[in-house]
Amino acid sequence: MATIQLTVNRKAYEVDVDPQMPLLWVLRDVIGLTGTKFGCGIAQCGACTVHIDDAAVRSCAIPVESAANQSITTIEGLSADGSHPVQRAWEQIDVPQCGYCQAGQIMTAVALLKKNPNPTDEAINESMTNICRCGTYNRIKKAIKLAAEGA
Amino acid sequence: MDKLTMTTMENSIRYPEETPDRLRIATSSKVVTRRNFFRLLGGGIAVALSQSCVYGWSDAPPVSEQLAADENTIAAWIHIHEDGSVSVFTGKVEVGQNIRTSLAQVVAEELAVPIQHIALIMGDTSLTPYDAGTFGSRTTPYMGPQLRKAAASLREALLEKAAKALKVPATALRAEAGKIVDGSSGKTLAYGTLTRGEKLLIPINEAVTLTAAEQWTVAGTSIPKINGRDFVTGKHQYTSDMVLPDMVYGKILRPPAYGATLAAVDVTKAKAMPHVTVVQTADFIGVTAPDPQTAANALARIAAQWNTTPQPSKAELFAYLKDNARHGGGDEDDRQEARRLFEASTHRLEHRVEVQYIAHVPLEPRAAIAEWNDGQLTVWTGTQRPFGVQEELAGAFSLAKEQVRVIMPDTGSAYGGKHSGEAALEAARLAKVVGKPVKIVWTREEEFKWAYFRPAGLIEVAAALKDDGTIASWEFHNYNSGNAGIDLPYEAGVKHIRYHPSRTPLRQGSYRALAATANVFAIECMVDDLARLLQRDPLEFRLSQLTDVRMRGVLTAAADRFGWGGKKAPGHGFGIACGFVKNSYIATCAEVAYGQANGQLEVVRLVAAYDCGAIVNPKHLENQVLGAILQGLGGALFEAIDFKDGRILNPTLSTYRVPRFADIPPLDIVLIDQKDIPSAGAGETPIVGTAPAIRNAIADATGVRLHQLPLIPQGLKMN
Numbered sequence: 001m002a003t004i005q006l007t008v009n010r011k012a013y014e015v016d017v018d019p020q021m022p023l024l025w026v027l028r029d030v031i032g033l034t035g036t037k038f039g040c041g042i043a044q045c046g047a048c049t050v051h052i053d054d055a056a057v058r059s060c061a062i063p064v065e066s067a068a069n070q071s072i073t074t075i076e077g078l079s080a081d082g083s084h085p086v087q088r089a090w091e092q093i094d095v096p097q098c099g100y101c102q103a104g105q106i107m108t109a110v111a112l113l114k115k116n117p118n119p120t121d122e123a124i125n126e127s128m129t130n131i132c133r134c135g136t137y138n139r140i141k142k143a144i145k146l147a148a149e150g151a
Numbered sequence: 152m153d154k155l156t157m158t159t160m161e162n163s164i165r166y167p168e169e170t171p172d173r174l175r176i177a178t179s180s181k182v183v184t185r186r187n188f189f190r191l192l193g194g195g196i197a198v199a200l201s202q203s204c205v206y207g208w209s210d211a212p213p214v215s216e217q218l219a220a221d222e223n224t225i226a227a228w229i230h231i232h233e234d235g236s237v238s239v240f241t242g243k244v245e246v247g248q249n250i251r252t253s254l255a256q257v258v259a260e261e262l263a264v265p266i267q268h269i270a271l272i273m274g275d276t277s278l279t280p281y282d283a284g285t286f287g288s289r290t291t292p293y294m295g296p297q298l299r300k301a302a303a304s305l306r307e308a309l310l311e312k313a314a315k316a317l318k319v320p321a322t323a324l325r326a327e328a329g330k331i332v333d334g335s336s337g338k339t340l341a342y343g344t345l346t347r348g349e350k351l352l353i354p355i356n357e358a359v360t361l362t363a364a365e366q367w368t369v370a371g372t373s374i375p376k377i378n379g380r381d382f383v384t385g386k387h388q389y390t391s392d393m394v395l396p397d398m399v400y401g402k403i404l405r406p407p408a409y410g411a412t413l414a415a416v417d418v419t420k421a422k423a424m425p426h427v428t429v430v431q432t433a434d435f436i437g438v439t440a441p442d443p444q445t446a447a448n449a450l451a452r453i454a455a456q457w458n459t460t461p462q463p464s465k466a467e468l469f470a471y472l473k474d475n476a477r478h479g480g481g482d483e484d485d486r487q488e489a490r491r492l493f494e495a496s497t498h499r500l501e502h503r504v505e506v507q508y509i510a511h512v513p514l515e516p517r518a519a520i521a522e523w524n525d526g527q528l529t530v531w532t533g534t535q536r537p538f539g540v541q542e543e544l545a546g547a548f549s550l551a552k553e554q555v556r557v558i559m560p561d562t563g564s565a566y567g568g569k570h571s572g573e574a575a576l577e578a579a580r581l582a583k584v585v586g587k588p589v590k591i592v593w594t595r596e597e598e599f600k601w602a603y604f605r606p607a608g609l610i611e612v613a614a615a616l617k618d619d620g621t622i623a624s625w626e627f628h629n630y631n632s633g634n635a636g637i638d639l640p641y642e643a644g645v646k647h648i649r650y651h652p653s654r655t656p657l658r659q660g661s662y663r664a665l666a667a668t669a670n671v672f673a674i675e676c677m678v679d680d681l682a683r684l685l686q687r688d689p690l691e692f693r694l695s696q697l698t699d700v701r702m703r704g705v706l707t708a709a710a711d712r713f714g715w716g717g718k719k720a721p722g723h724g725f726g727i728a729c730g731f732v733k734n735s736y737i738a739t740c741a742e743v744a745y746g747q748a749n750g751q752l753e754v755v756r757l758v759a760a761y762d763c764g765a766i767v768n769p770k771h772l773e774n775q776v777l778g779a780i781l782q783g784l785g786g787a788l789f790e791a792i793d794f795k796d797g798r799i800l801n802p803t804l805s806t807y808r809v810p811r812f813a814d815i816p817p818l819d820i821v822l823i824d825q826k827d828i829p830s831a832g833a834g835e836t837p838i839v840g841t842a843p844a845i846r847n848a849i850a851d852a853t854g855v856r857l858h859q860l861p862l863i864p865q866g867l868k869m870n
């Protein structure tokens with residue numbers, strides 16, 4: 001066990017955990033931010049995507065100690081009420097089916113749009129490697145483009 | 152600064168958003184009986200839908216007892232509260248198919264209330280009436296019409312009540328936006344006001360007039376997902392997100408292979424860990440700990456030895472399925488006749504089709520929280536059969552069903568893969584021993600290894616043509632995978648069609664469209680090859696053998712949108728396929744490109760036409776159709792479970808490939824709205840066209856006729 005300082009959604013936390021514990025579990029089970037999901041635990045599905053600074057990372061594959069003292073953003077920190085332009089685009093296109101992958105998809109898309117405000121289909125295919133088993137891919141593409149237009 | 156450790160987090164039970172306040176109280180008093188359920192509903196007006204007969208009800212108390220006796224024949228409830236809000240109680244569950252929205256739409260339509268006033272309480276064995284489960288595309292064709300009838304009965308009762316109150320004939324009144332409006336005086340009476348201070352239970356009117364689909368204003372439109380925002384903000388609580396006060400996390404010891412039994416085990420190291428409890432009964436061993444990581448560490452410290460028994464492997468799968476098959480029965484005369492015609496024909500083909508096991512891979516793995524309280528068991532879990540899981544639990548712990556409550560929060564998908572209650576049972580067993588609520592969330596690996604698969608199957612099909620190009624004989628044997636979609640939609644002389652159940656090496660169960668994914672594939676490959684044998688166009692050949700107008704309709708619609716007769720680039724091929732399952736029709740066209748130089752195969756585009764009768768929500772229907780087609784793409788191209796000696800060899804998302812963004816070709820969907828035909832469920836059928844359409848396009852592009860699913864397991868390459 002170790003005491004680790006984290007900044008999540010601009011708020012400071014001090015957690016007392018095994019430093020090797022994946023960031024995902026700290027976010028979900030220690031801090032209680034359950035918007036970030038578990039889908040595989042081996043960086044394959046993207047359900048656990050959060051931001052460290054502006055980069056999308058898969059929190060299931062990051063030991064919590066390596067995220068110490070950095071700025072972490074989860075889906076809950078994107079906006080208080082779903083008003084982030086990417087969330088609004090998602091709602092407008094009515095993307096989710098079961099919705100389980102969507103927090104991860106949105107976090108990946110937000111990071112993509114920060115780097116590339118007008119992504120082509122190829123750029124989307126390249127950066128969006130998250131799995132949606134319900135098959136909402138086409139609507140996710142539409143929502144990313146809608147958010148890009150609105151930005 | 153917030154200081155947090157595993158044990159200091161404050162959390163309380165979270166109810167689904169939809170649960171009305173007074174029922175949240177109900178959920179904390181541990182037992183909800185039918186009788187106190189009515190008391191808890193409070194005032195207002197309610198209608199119950201029976202599965203079979205009409206209830207002749209008068210006003211309140213004695214009715215509830217009558218109900219308790221007939222609980223199993225009640226299909227759903229609608230209750231209008233005094234504040235005008237509407238609760239709909241149904242045992243169906245939401246797994247992403249968006250029935251929370253579509254069922255609310257049909258109630259809003261018939262009851263004439265704004266959809267925002269409606270909340271659905273779903274899949275809670277204490278609050279909702281019995282339901283066998285959410286599968287088989289049954290919600291839309293069965294629950295939908297029942298709710299419409301109940302809502303319309305309520306509307307009629309309210310009109311009559313208002314007529315009395317206003318002293319005008321009911322015909323002078325209309326129902327609109329949650330109010331009864333008197334057209335001539337302009338007076339309005341809100342539904343809640345009309346029933347204030349009363350507790351009314353009204354009978355359902357089986358003969359009530361329903362709004363025709365042509366007149367729909369709420370049903371038939373693209374209402375967005377109810378609570379959609381909760382799914383883009385992370386606010387929606389899946390079972391795996393829930394936390395109960397004092398809850399601990401469980402992990403279960405798993406055998407290394409199918410058929411393995413425990414020979415020896417040493418749990419002392421795990422037991423020595425602080426805050427860890429080891430639960431051991433016969434072959435069942437589990438641990439609990441205050442956090443998932445500690446639970447996993449404790450499990451890893453258990454040293455177990457296992458006895459294994461020989462198990463079949465993938466290499467011998469199809470021989471095994473045939474050798475262990477039980478003959479499907481029925482008389483053999485038609486078989487002999489089919490054989491005779493086959494032997495006599497000069498235009499005939501015989502195929503052997505192999506279909507591998509595939510996994511559902513719901514993105515939320517199995518999860519459950521179990522809590523015991525004075526001998527009462529409450530379990531939250533993601534299952535398509537909450538009442539089935541309730542029975543499983545009651546059986547396992549020798550309890551009366553009323554002592555077990557199963558609640559199903561809207562879940563991270565299922566696709567036929569969550570009919571069972573494994574995690575629920577495991578959590579309940581651990582919770583019983585540790586005396587605290589226990590949460591179990593399966594890992595992805597557990598989900599791959601210990602859930603169940605779509606059955607593998609061997610299909611043998613032989614067909615012969617008459618000189619006039621019609622089908623003379625059709626012989627079809629399916630070993631193990633099942634009989635869904637096994638019937639031949641085409642005209643044929645003599646047919647012999649059999650399903651032969653077999654012994655399955657791996658645990659198998661339901662799947663999206665079940666065995667129709669295999670049977671329609673085998674049928675549509677054969678029919679396509681027959682057309683090519685006669686050098687006829689595959690679309691024209693199909694149409695010449697089909698009488699069903701709706702099947703012809705989807706084929707023509709898909710072909711038109713696709714540009715079936717159009718020019719193909721060099722190396723490109725077109726394929727078409729159609730299918731009829733559970734009262735709806737799909738036709739799919741595919742274009743593939745084959746690069747001779749590099750051996751690469753690419754699915755260039757897919758076009759599908761779908762007809763499921765009257766459309767309740769066009770956008771959500773399109774989503775379901777797309778989702779099914781894309782799930783079909785994985786099974787068509789590369790999904791397959793690899794196994795040897797009872798071990799699953801690819802139990803991860805890096806070794807079991809599912810479709811991702813880069814795999815998705817441009818897709819075009821034509822939805823055919825048949826306003827005068829009752830709506831069928833749409834979650835399954837559209838999956839069946841994808842694999843045969845792509846296979847037939849590959850045959851067109853390359854001349855290679857593939858007879859296996861997946862088609863190209865080595866990636867987008869011809870082997």
Ligand code: FES
Nearest residue numbers: 039040041046060
């Ligand atoms: S849970 Fe982290 S990528 Fe799947």
Ligand code: FES
Nearest residue numbers: 099101132133134
């Ligand atoms: S919406 Fe269900 S997995 Fe993406």
